[in-house]
Amino acid sequence: MIEHLLRHAARWLAAVPALLWLGSAADAGASPFADWAAIVVAGDHYDSDDNPSEGFDNARREVSRDLLRIGFSPANLVQFSLRPREYRSEKLLATRPNTIMSALTKVANRTSGGCLLYFSSHGSEDGLVVGNWIVPPRALAHLVDDTCAARPTVVIISACFSGAMLPPLKGANRMVLTAARRDRTSFGCGQSDRYPYFDQRVLESWGGVSNFADLGRRAQACVAAREKRERLAPPSEPQLWIGRQAAASLPAWR
Numbered sequence: 001m002i003e004h005l006l007r008h009a010a011r012w013l014a015a016v017p018a019l020l021w022l023g024s025a026a027d028a029g030a031s032p033f034a035d036w037a038a039i040v041v042a043g044d045h046y047d048s049d050d051n052p053s054e055g056f057d058n059a060r061r062e063v064s065r066d067l068l069r070i071g072f073s074p075a076n077l078v079q080f081s082l083r084p085r086e087y088r089s090e091k092l093l094a095t096r097p098n099t100i101m102s103a104l105t106k107v108a109n110r111t112s113g114g115c116l117l118y119f120s121s122h123g124s125e126d127g128l129v130v131g132n133w134i135v136p137p138r139a140l141a142h143l144v145d146d147t148c149a150a151r152p153t154v155v156i157i158s159a160c161f162s163g164a165m166l167p168p169l170k171g172a173n174r175m176v177l178t179a180a181r182r183d184r185t186s187f188g189c190g191q192s193d194r195y196p197y198f199d200q201r202v203l204e205s206w207g208g209v210s211n212f213a214d215l216g217r218r219a220q221a222c223v224a225a226r227e228k229r230e231r232l233a234p235p236s237e238p239q240l241w242i243g244r245q246a247a248a249s250l251p252a253w254r
Contacts, residue, residue: 031071032251035113037148038077039104040064043095043121043130043159045082048189055189057081059120059158059199061090066206067116070253076111078103082131095131097139104147114152114250117144120199122189123159125182141168152249154212158198160185163239172243175250177216179223180236186223187232198223198238211252216240 042060047053064079080100084092093099108115122129127136144153156177157165163182170176179186179198188197195203201222202215209215220238227235 031073031253033067033071033113033253034073034076035111036072036076036116037104037107037111037113038067038072038116038118039080039100039107040067040077040118041080041095041100041120041130042082043119043128047193048122053189053193055193055195055199056120057083057087059195059203060118062195062203063118063120063199066203067118070206072116076107078107097130097133097135100130101143101147104143108147108151114154115144115148116154116156118156118158120158120196123157123161123164123180125161125164128157128159128162128165137165138168140165144169144174152246154246154250156202156216158186158196158202160189162186163237166239166241170241170243172245173249174241174243175212175216175246176239176241177212177219178239181239184234184236186236186238187227197226198236201226210254212250213242213247216242 040060040063042056044056045053060079060081064077067077068074079090079092080095081087081092082095084094093103119128124134127134128140144155150173153174155169155174158179160180161182162178162180166176166178186196186198188195188200201219205215205218205222209218217240220240223236223238
């Protein structure tokens with residue numbers, strides 16, 4: 001009798017890893033973000049004084065980790081870096097406008113859910129720094145229009161003057177969050193900063209919220225509090241737009 005029970009116990013224990021794997025796969029498949037297309041872009045690797053910096057790649061890596069944690073599929077999330085050869089194990093694409101457009105088009109074509117675009121880089125009043133290029137606001141809007149169309153879409157841009165990207169990106173189906181208003185810089189792009197301030201506040205906000213709208217509001221409040229505490233002026237004033245359809249249709253992750 002004891003041997004019989006031991007044999008059954010051994011079989012059950014052997015099956016535990018498989019059961020756990022099946023449970024994890026089922027959970028991933030049940031995620032409302034499992035069929036979303038996503039790109040996360042580190043647009044530069046120098047600080048504001050032209051010193052080498054890991055800040056943007058650190059933000060890219062950690063944001064991607066959190067997206068996977070809330071249910072995005074690894075197969076549908078593409079990361080970009082200016083130095084993909086430095087991070088070979090991360091399977092990155094090079095940060096170039098044409099490469100980003102091609103990859104986003106490809107992943108959008110094989111998914112039917114929403115879209116998420118996250119950029120961490122420098123910015124100017126003319127647009128977003130993407131490698132050796134400046135991407136003007138309307139060019140980024142065309143990229144989103146052509147690839148994501150009417151799908152629920154979240155665009156987060158961590159860069160100085162990124163509020164300039166907001167007007168052409170607005171849409172009923174979109175949420176857009178920028179690190180600063182159109183005529184303001186953001187902070188924390190120095191060589192010693194692990195992340196830009198805005199990226200850090202986004203990363204710190206994930207655990208306390210359950211949807212992108214609340215993430216945006218929490219990040220805004222956290223940035224304002226830090227800038228006030230450290231007496232940074234003028235304040236960057238992150239901008240948040242949530243379209244009517246987006247407000248009703250963007251899923252929660254818990």
